[in-house]
Amino acid sequence: MATEPSDEDLALRYRDGDLAAFEELYRRHSAGLYRFISWRSPRREWVDEVMQDSWAALHQARSRYVASSSFRTFLYQIARNRLIDLMRQDPRLVLAGDSVHAATATESLADEGTPEQALDARQQSARLHAAIRALPEEQREALVLQQFSGLALDEIAALCGAPAETIKSRLRYAMRKLRAQLALDTSREA
Amino acid sequence: MTTRHDDHDHDYDDGDLDAFLRGEDALSAELRGIEQPAPPPALDARIRAEAEQALRASASAANDAEEKALVASPLGRWRAPLALAATVVIGVSLGLQWKGWHESTPAALSDGVPLGAGPAVVEEAAAIGKLPALREGGDGQAAAPAPAPVPAPVPAPALREPPVERVRPALAPPPPPALAPAPVFAAPAAPAPPAPPAPPAPAAPPWSPAPSTLLAPDASVDRYQRYASPDRRVAVAGRRVAPAADTAGAIDARRAQRWLVLLGELLDLHLDDDARTSWSRFREDYPQYPVPPELQRRLDALPAAAGKPSP
Numbered sequence: 001m002a003t004e005p006s007d008e009d010l011a012l013r014y015r016d017g018d019l020a021a022f023e024e025l026y027r028r029h030s031a032g033l034y035r036f037i038s039w040r041s042p043r044r045e046w047v048d049e050v051m052q053d054s055w056a057a058l059h060q061a062r063s064r065y066v067a068s069s070s071f072r073t074f075l076y077q078i079a080r081n082r083l084i085d086l087m088r089q090d091p092r093l094v095l096a097g098d099s100v101h102a103a104t105a106t107e108s109l110a111d112e113g114t115p116e117q118a119l120d121a122r123q124q125s126a127r128l129h130a131a132i133r134a135l136p137e138e139q140r141e142a143l144v145l146q147q148f149s150g151l152a153l154d155e156i157a158a159l160c161g162a163p164a165e166t167i168k169s170r171l172r173y174a175m176r177k178l179r180a181q182l183a184l185d186t187s188r189e190a
Numbered sequence: 191m192t193t194r195h196d197d198h199d200h201d202y203d204d205g206d207l208d209a210f211l212r213g214e215d216a217l218s219a220e221l222r223g224i225e226q227p228a229p230p231p232a233l234d235a236r237i238r239a240e241a242e243q244a245l246r247a248s249a250s251a252a253n254d255a256e257e258k259a260l261v262a263s264p265l266g267r268w269r270a271p272l273a274l275a276a277t278v279v280i281g282v283s284l285g286l287q288w289k290g291w292h293e294s295t296p297a298a299l300s301d302g303v304p305l306g307a308g309p310a311v312v313e314e315a316a317a318i319g320k321l322p323a324l325r326e327g328g329d330g331q332a333a334a335p336a337p338a339p340v341p342a343p344v345p346a347p348a349l350r351e352p353p354v355e356r357v358r359p360a361l362a363p364p365p366p367p368a369l370a371p372a373p374v375f376a377a378p379a380a381p382a383p384p385a386p387p388a389p390p391a392p393a394a395p396p397w398s399p400a401p402s403t404l405l406a407p408d409a410s411v412d413r414y415q416r417y418a419s420p421d422r423r424v425a426v427a428g429r430r431v432a433p434a435a436d437t438a439g440a441i442d443a444r445r446a447q448r449w450l451v452l453l454g455e456l457l458d459l460h461l462d463d464d465a466r467t468s469w470s471r472f473r474e475d476y477p478q479y480p481v482p483p484e485l486q487r488r489l490d491a492l493p494a495a496a497g498k499p500s501p
Contacts, residue, residue, distance in 0.1 A: 019245050026238060030229055038227035048233050053448070055237045057455055059244050060464065078455070085454045089482065125224040146211065147221045153211075172203060175210050179217055 007071035015062045026055070029075060032149035037079055039132070039144040046086060054079040072151060073158045080159060124182075131181040139174040142167050446472070446479045457488050466492050 005013075005021075007028065013021035034051055041047050057078045065074055132140060141160065145151040157164040209215040213222065449472050456465035469489050472479075481489070 017245055017249055019242055022241050022245070023238065026234075026241070030234065030237075034229040035226050047227070048230070049448075051229060051233060052237055052240075053452065053455075056240065056244075057452070057459075059241060060456075061459055061461065064459075064461070078459070081458045082451065082455055085451055085458070088484075089451075121223070124220065128220060128224045147213075147218060148226060168207065171211065172207050175207060175217060178221075182217075182220075 008067040011062070011065050011071040011074075012067055015065055025071070029072060032151075033075060033079055035148045036076060036144055037083065039148065040080070040083055040141060042087065046083070050079060050082050050086070053082055057082070070155050070158065073155050076145070076149070076151070076155075076159050127182060127185045128178070131178050131185075134181065135174050135177060139170045139177070142170040143174040143178075146171055442476075443479075446476045449476075450481060450485060453489065454485055457485075457492075462492055465489070466494075 005024075007025065010021040010025050014025060030051075033054065034047070037050050037054070038047050041050060054075070058075055061074075061078065065071070132143065135143065138160070142156055145156045145159065146153070151159070153164045153167055156167045160167065206215070210218050213219070449468070453465055453468055453472065456468060469492070
C-alpha cells in the first residue's frame, strides 16, 4: 500500500512547480487554516482576505521553504503574521470588530431554521462559542490551533514562540475555564 | 508550595488534559460538534485558480529564461560538442605536427631532448642551454652576445632549420656562456603554443552558464515578487489589465493598502530582497501614497541592494 506523501514532501514538490502537490496541500490545510483565521480575526471581513493573501504569500515564499521545518507551522505563521499586521495597523478596528464577529456568529446560529431536536445542540454550540470567545487570547489561540486546526503541541509552540510546556499550560487553563463556564450555564438553565 | 493534594490534582489534571488533547473526553467531543467556519467554495476556487496561474506563469518564465539563455549564444546546445570536437582536432593536428617534427629531427637532437617531448621539455632544454647552441652553429662561440635569430613562440620549425652537422659538437660541451640566450626561449613560455590540455578550458563555460541562468535565484525571486503584488491581475499576467468595474480611486487605494500589508509581511519573513523590490514597485505605482510611519521606518532600515539605492 502506498503511503501518502508528507506535507513536507508535497511542499518541496510545490516549490518545484508541482500543481498537484499544491492542490493536495490546500485540500489538507485550507479548512484548518480558515478556522484558525476565523477564530483569530477580530473582523469577519478580514477572514477571506487573510486566507487568500496567506496562500499567495506562501506561493511567494515557497522557494525559501526547507523541509527541516513543519509545513503547517510555516503556513500558519504566514497567516498569523498577516493578522497581527492588520491588527497592529488599527487597534480601534480590532476593538470594534470583536463585537461584529460575536454578533455574526450568534446571528448565523439564530438564522438557522432547525428542528426542535437540534435546539439543545444549537444552544450548546452558542454557549461554547461564547465561552471560547471569553478566553484570554493566548489560551483561545492554543485551543483553536489544537482542537479545531489539529496542530500538535510542538507545532503550536513553534508558531507562538513559546515552550511546549507553556502551551500545555494554556490548554489546561482553557479546558478548565470552558468546563467551568459550561457547568455554570447548565446550572443556570436548571 | 506544592501540597500532596496539589500533586494529586495535577496528576488528575494531566490525565484529563491528555484525554482532552487526544479528543477522548466529553468537552473535546462537544468542541468537535460546534459549527465551524469553512472557506466559501468561491474563495476556494479563487485561491486554486490563482495558484495554478502563478505556477504556470513561473513555468513560462522559466522557459523564457531558458530560451533566452539559448538565444544569447548562437551556438546554443552545440557549444559543448563543438568545443570537444575542436579540442580533438587541435590535439590530432598537434600530434601529427609533433610526429612530423620528430621524424625530421636528427638523432643528435634526440640526444638532448627526449623523443616525443612536448614544448615544455623543449623549453627546459633551452633553459639549460642546449637549444641556443644549435642556433649558434656549434662553433663554440656561444658566449658572444648573439641576438636570438628565431622567433620564440614557434620553436618547432626553428629546430628543424639548423644543419645536423653542427648540432653534435654544440651539444657535447654545454658551455656556460650558452646560458645567456636562454631567456629568449624561456621568455615566451606564457604564449607557448597551445598544449593539448589547454583546449578543454573553453569547453567548460558552456556547461556552467546554462544551469546557473536557469536556476538563478534572482530570476525566481522576481517572479515571486510579481506574484506578491496585491493586484493579481498584474502579477499573473505580467501586465496591468484594466478591471471591468474598477473606477480608479477606491480600488486603487485598496490595492495600495493591501500592497503595504504585503510589504509588512515580507519584512516579517525577513525577505529583504523581495521587500526592497516590492517597495520600489510600490513607489513606482504610488509615488505619493502615504505609508504608515512604522512601516516606513522598517523599509528605510532595509539594507540597500548592491548598486540599487532604495527609493
